[in-house]
Amino acid sequence: MGQKGSFCVLLKEGPFGGYRIRITAINHCVGGASRGLKAKIPHSYVPVMGKRAHGESWRTLVMKITEILRQRALTVSFEFFPPKTEQEMAQLFETLREVKKLDPGYISVTYAPGGETKEKTIEIVRRAKSEIGLESMAHLTCVGHSREELRKILDELKISGIDNVIALRGDPLKGQTKFTPHPEGFKYASELTAFISATYPFCIAVAGYPEGHIESPDKETDWNNLFHKVTAGADFIITQLFFANRDFFTFESAMRKKGVSVPIIPGIMPITNYNQIMRFTQMCGAKIPEDVARELGQIRDDQEAVQDYGVAYATRQCKQLIAHHVPGIHFYTLNKSKATRRVIENLRSQG
Numbered sequence: 021m022g023q024k025g026s027f028c029v030l031l032k033e034g035p036f037g038g039y040r041i042r043i044t045a046i047n048h049c050v051g052g053a054s055r056g057l058k059a060k061i062p063h064s065y066v067p068v069m070g071k072r073a074h075g076e077s078w079r080t081l082v083m084k085i086t087e088i089l090r091q092r093a094l095t096v097s098f099e100f101f102p103p104k105t106e107q108e109m110a111q112l113f114e115t116l117r118e119v120k121k122l123d124p125g126y127i128s129v130t131y132a133p134g135g136e137t138k139e140k141t142i143e144i145v146r147r148a149k150s151e152i153g154l155e156s157m158a159h160l161t162c163v164g165h166s167r168e169e170l171r172k173i174l175d176e177l178k179i180s181g182i183d184n185v186i187a188l189r190g191d192p193l194k195g196q197t198k199f200t201p202h203p204e205g206f207k208y209a210s211e212l213t214a215f216i217s218a219t220y221p222f223c224i225a226v227a228g229y230p231e232g233h234i235e236s237p238d239k240e241t242d243w244n245n246l247f248h249k250v251t252a253g254a255d256f257i258i259t260q261l262f263f264a265n266r267d268f269f270t271f272e273s274a275m276r277k278k279g280v281s282v283p284i285i286p287g288i289m290p291i292t293n294y295n296q297i298m299r300f301t302q303m304c305g306a307k308i309p310e311d312v313a314r315e316l317g318q319i320r321d322d323q324e325a326v327q328d329y330g331v332a333y334a335t336r337q338c339k340q341l342i343a344h345h346v347p348g349i350h351f352y353t354l355n356k357s358k359a360t361r362r363v364i365e366n367l368r369s370q371g
C-alpha cells in the first residue's frame with residue numbers, strides 16, 4: 021500500500037458511523053511527508069510517533085475529541101482507572117486491546133486526588149495511544165496541587181502526545197469531608213479550565229451533573245457554575261452517571277437555555293454489582309429510581325442476574341439517548357469491559 025518514503029492512508033468506517041484515519045509511516049521521512057499530509061487532513065490532526073506492541077514503528081494521526089465528535093454520528097468512549105498492581109496493569113492493557121475492537125472514539129483514564137496515580141494515569145494514556153492506537157484523554161484534578169505542579173503535569177501530557185484533558189476539581193482527600201484548595205492552586209474546576217485554555221492547546225472536557233453536584237445547594241446553582249466552566253474554555257461536557265434519562269434531558273435543556281452549545285455527553289454505568297452501585301450512587305449523589313432499586317433488591321445476591329439486569333437497563337437507557345441524538349455515550353467501565361461490550365452488542369444487534 022505504499023512505497024518507501026511515502027505514507028499509507030487508511031480510511032475505515034467506524035461501526036457507529038464516521039471514519040478512523042491512520043497513517044502508517046513506510047520510513048521515517050517526517051518533514052516532507054507531513055507537509056504533504058497537511059493539505060489532506062483537518063488542522064486539528066497532529067502526527068505522533070509511536071511504536072506498535074511488536075516494535076514496528078508507526079505513526080498515527082490523532083485528533084481532538086471535539087473533532088471525533090464532529091466526524092462520528094455517535095462517539096462511544098470508555099473510562100478506566102489506574103490499577104494498583106503490575107498484574108492489574110497488564111490486565112488493563114489486555115482489556116484495552118479488547119476494547120479497541122469495539123472502535124471507541126476515545127478512552128479516558130482517571131486521576132486520583134492528590135496525584136496518587138499521576139505516573140500511572142500518564143503512562144496509561146500515553147501507551148493506550150502509542151501502543152494500541154486508542155485516542156486517550158487524561159483526567160486531571162486540582163486536589164493537592166499547586167499551579168506549578170499542574171503545569172508540570174500538563175507539560176508531561178503534551179510531551180507524551182496527549183491532546184485531550186478533562187479538567188476537574190476532584191473530591192476531598194481521604195479522611196477529609198471538605199475540599200481544601202492548595203494555597204497556590206485552584207479552588208474550582210473552572211479555574212483549572214481557564215488555566216489550561218490560556219496556556220495549552222488541549223481539547224478540554226469538564227464534568228456536568230444532571231442531578232446537581234452533591235455539594236451544591238440546588239441544581240440551578242450547580243448548572244450556573246457549569247456554565248462558567250464552559251465560558252472558561254471547556255470544549256465539551258461529560259456527565260456524572262445517572263439512571264433516569266429525564267434527569268439528563270432536563271439538564272441538557274437547561275444548559276442549552278443558558279446558551280451552552282458545546283457537546284454534552286451522557287455518562288452511563290451498567291450496573292454489575294448491587295452493593296457497589298449502592299455505594300457509588302451514595303458517594304456521587306446519583307439516584308437509583310425506586311422501581312430499579314426494588315427490582316435489583318430482589319435479585320441482589322444473584323450476581324449473574326444483577327449483571328443481566330444492569331446490561332438490559334443500560335441498553336434501554338442508551339437506546340433512548342441515541343434516539344434523542346446525543347453526540348456520544350461515555351461508559352464508566354470500572355476497568356471491566358464485559359458489561360459495556362454486551363450493551364454495545366445489544367445496541368448494534370437491535371439497530
Ligand SMILES: Cc1cc2nc3c(=O)[nH]c(=O)nc-3n(C[C@H](O)[C@H](O)[C@H](O)COP(=O)(O)OP(=O)(O)OC[C@H]3O[C@@H](n4cnc5c(N)ncnc54)[C@H](O)[C@@H]3O)c2cc1C
Binds near residue numbers: 132190234
Ligand atoms: C466525567 C467525570 C469524571 C471524573 N473524573 C474524576 C477523576 O478522574 N478523579 C477524581 O478525583 N474525581 C473525578 N470526578 C469526580 C469529581 O472530581 C467530583 O465530582 C468533584 O467533587 C467535583 O469536581 P468538578 O470538577 O465537577 O468541580 P467544580 O466544577 O469545581 O464543582 C465543585 C463544586 O463547586 C461548585 N462551584 C463551582 N464553581 C463555583 C464558584 N465559582 N462558586 C461557588 N461554587 C462553585 C459546583 O457547583 C460544585 O458543587 C469525575 C466526575 C465526572 C462527572
